[in-house]
Amino acid sequence: MQQFTEWTGYPHGSGPARSIELVTAELASNAVRHGSLAGRDFRLTLLLLPHGFRIEVTDTRPERLPPPVTAQPPEETSGRGLFLVEAYADGWGCTARDAYTKTVWAEMRFRTTGS
Structure with missing residues (x-):
């Protein structure tokens, strides 16, 4: 995420960059899979906040x-996306x-690197 790196100074591959x-990716894929209508796209908005970063995905559903x-049974092959979002995000x-x-x-939330 080039924009995150430019705004914060965290390098590609750093822990915060990978979490973002x-x-x-989870929010965008959910918009494609569950929130799209024919002929309509979704919008991704990235916001630098004083205390961290906000990701917004707007869809048409x-x-x-x-x-x-909720935790999914081990045999389920999908349904863990929001579980990951909840685990990595400070709020959603x-x-x-x-x-x-x-x-x-x-x-x-994250600390700026001073760059």
């Missing part, structure tokens, strides 16, 4: 809210502000 990449996070949630979109967000 994982959470971003406000009626499909994220399910509660979902906001549906209108009848056409919803935004799933995650915030992760």
